[in-house]
Amino acid sequence: MKKRSRLRLAVVLAVGAVFACLGIWAEYTNWQRLLQSANTRQMETARAMALHTDDILALAQQPLNNLSAHARDALGDKAKMQHLLEEMLRVVKTSPLLRSLAYADAQGRLIGSTFAANSAGMDLSDREYFLFHKSNASTQPRFGLPSQSQTNGRWFLPISQRIDNPDGSLAGIMIATIDMDHFSRFIETFEVNEQNAFALLRKDGAILLRLPIDLKAMGANVADSTLYRDQIMKKLRGNYEYVSRFDGTKRISGFYRSTDTGVTAIATQTKASIFDDWLKQSKYPWLSIILAYLIGTAMAIRWIRQIELREIGDQKVAAREAEFRLIANASPDVIEKISLAGVRQYVSPAAARIFERDTESVIGTSVLDDRDDQTKSAWQDALAKVQSGSSTECILYRHQRMDGTMIWLESVISCFRSDDNNEPDGIVVITRDVTRQQMMKQELNALATTDELTRLFNKRYFNTQLSSTLAAARANQQSVSLILLDLDRFKAYNDTYGHLAGDCALRDVAAVIPPELIGTGGLAARYGGEELVVLLPNTDAEETMRIAENIRKAIAALKIEHAGNLPWGHVTVSSGYATALPSQAFSENDLITQADRALYAAKAAGRNRSQDDEENNKPEHLRSSM
Structure with a gap:
């Protein structure tokens, strides 16, 4: 009898150990999921930061290119050089991005600056950006090292561009500076604090920005670090x-390296803060598990001492069932026990919150009931996999609530097996609401593809779609058309009514374009400044002309006052369009x-019109063909 009692006690303790292991496994899985979620969030944040940095450089590149071209023309001509300095002042006054502009000659002497009128002659030959351009023939804009203003203490970032003589030798350098606020305001939307930190790295490992601001980090070079050497230099993201x-501090990080500028964005979070969050989530479930284990063990010992083998066995089953229900009832997630065919045998009370049905009405129904075809297929595949040997399967799907709203659910499916022959004996499903995580992911994706002002797609997304559309057109032997639109005399509009009114006008104009593209499969994007672009897959030249004219007329119908746009007196748009036919090879640059x-031809012909280019001006492979 004592031997049997010891055996039964050992069984009870073993069962308790199994539940403890299940609890440890569940919490470990939760910890891993929390880490994975944090890693995903950090990488998506880094991606948004890198794309924002690319956009800022793209906005700074246009005035730098224009001024560099003026500087080349002004070499040796004092009148033109004076005009260049005046143009620099005008650009800084009208640009919401640029802090200052400066021009230095080939010896590093400052010719002129918009920041200080008396700075001419200053020696910049020892500056990092001058030394770089002196030894490097590239004429592409480049980020310099961050600096702190001696007047107001604010941080700024120089962007410089080399200017060459006709023989290719160094003629001078055009330098633009940008307030770090253009970066920090965007980054601060991601919650900057002691636990979270963000950084921008130049392609050579120099730190351009670190938030929260750390004087030791600003301008430091981390090219010798393991993160930079073994991760950033070998992968674009991770x-x-x-x-x-x-x-x-020990940190987890997500990084994203831009292929355009070479700038790497890094978002980090201390691992200790993630661990603290995990402890807060796990504290009460762990106390419940320990309490249930102690109560169950004490009850089992009393049963062993007081009743016969049959009674003790019955009470053990009841105790195990009570422990399972205690854990399930305390869980905020829906815990279900289902048969191998998918029929629910047990459902925890959390079903009333997530499924909006009481547990009694759910028991006996199939997990495949009331599912759309895609979700049903995912469930069938997951059930088949766990029955064939997979330990755990996870599926993500949408669920419609009674009020018609859609939420995202994540179900973790595990199969438990017979101790005798290891055959599948039943399935446990844990379901939780992950709508918030999915919405955050969608918001980050939208930030990366949408122009903030016009709410059209941004230039980066347009370029990606142009490449994929042209590739599909080649494969399917279809036409592709493109319309470039530019608001007539829009600089005069901004000068007359102000940039804020200009932004409103541009936003109103952009809003009329998407309705004209319904049913065409086309998309509209902001291409730069007041220039918009429309991409039309599988559209011939005649249909393209009709769409371009409809857009032009719809914009004119807005009757936005523009006194400087005569003879009309309201905002109008000129557009140029081109169609690539499928018979020969073509490229994105050819179509653009x-x-x-064609757009310049429309401007030259009087504006407020849509126009194609003359046939004899087309490249050979676009002449009556693609």
Whole structure:
């Protein structure tokens, strides 16, 4: 009898150990999921930061290119050089991005600056950006190292561009500076604090920005770090765990390296803060598990001492069932036990919150009931996999609530097996609401593809879609058309009514374009400044002309007052369009160049019109063909 009692006690303790292991496994899984979610969030944040940095450089590149071209023309001509300095002042006054502009000659002497009128002659030959351009023949704009203003203490970032003589030698350098606020205001939307830190790295490993601001980090070079050497230099994006050399804390990070500028954005979070969040979530479930284990063990010992083997066995089953229900009832997630065919045998009370049905009405129904075809297929595949040997399967799907709103649910499916022959004996499903995480992911994606002012797609997204559309057109032997639109005399509009009114006008004009594209499969994007672009897959030249004219008329119908746009007196638009036919090879640049040439022809012909380029001006492979 004592031997049997010891055996039964050992069984009870073993069952308790199994529940403890299940609890540990569940919390470990929760910890891993929390880490994975944090890593995903950090990488998506880094991606948004990198794309924002690309956009800022793109906005700064246009005035730098224009002024550099003026500087080349002004070499050796004092009158033209004076005109260049006046143009620099005008650009700074009208640009919401630029802090200052400066021009230095080939010896590093400052010719002129918009920041200080008496700075001419200052020696910049020892500046990092001058030394770089002196030894590097590239004429592409480049980020310099961050600096702090001696007057107001604000941080700024120089962007410089080399200017060459006709023989290719160094003629001078055009330098633009940008307030770090243009970066920090965007980054601060992601909650900057002691636990979270963000950084921008130049392609050579120099730190352009670190938030929260750390004087030791600003301008420091981390090219020798493991993060930069083994991760950033080998991958465009990823996650990495490291100990910060600046504050000594252990951090997880997500990084994203731009292929356009080479700038790498890094978003980090201390691992300790994630661990604290995990402890807050796990504290009460763990106390419930321990309490249930102690109560169950004490009850089992009393049963062993007081009743016969049969009674003890019955009470053990009841105790195990009570422990399972205690854990399930305390869980905020829906815990279900289902048969191998998918029929629910047990459902925890959380079903009333997530499924909006009481547990009694759910028991006996199939997990495949009331599912759309895609979700049903995902459930069937997951059930088949766990029955064939997979330990755990996870599926993500949408669920419609009674009020018609859609939420995202995540179900983790596990199969438990017989101790005798390891055959599937039943399935446990844990379901939780992950709508908030999905919405955050969608918001980050929208930030990366949408122009903030016009709410049209941004230039980066347009370029990606143009490449994929042209590739599909080649494969399917279809036409592709492109329309470039530019608001007539819009600089005069801004000068007359102000940039804020100009932004409103541009937003109103952009709003009329998408309705004209319904049913065409086309998309509209902001191409730069007041220039918009429309991409039309599988659209011939005649239909393209009709769409371009409809857009032009719809914009004119807005009757936005523009006294400087005579003879009409309201905002109008000129557009140039081009169509690539499928019979020969073509490229993105050919199509854009063709439409741009047509746009200039429309401007030259009097504005407020839509126009294609003349046939004899087209490239050979676009002449009556693609």
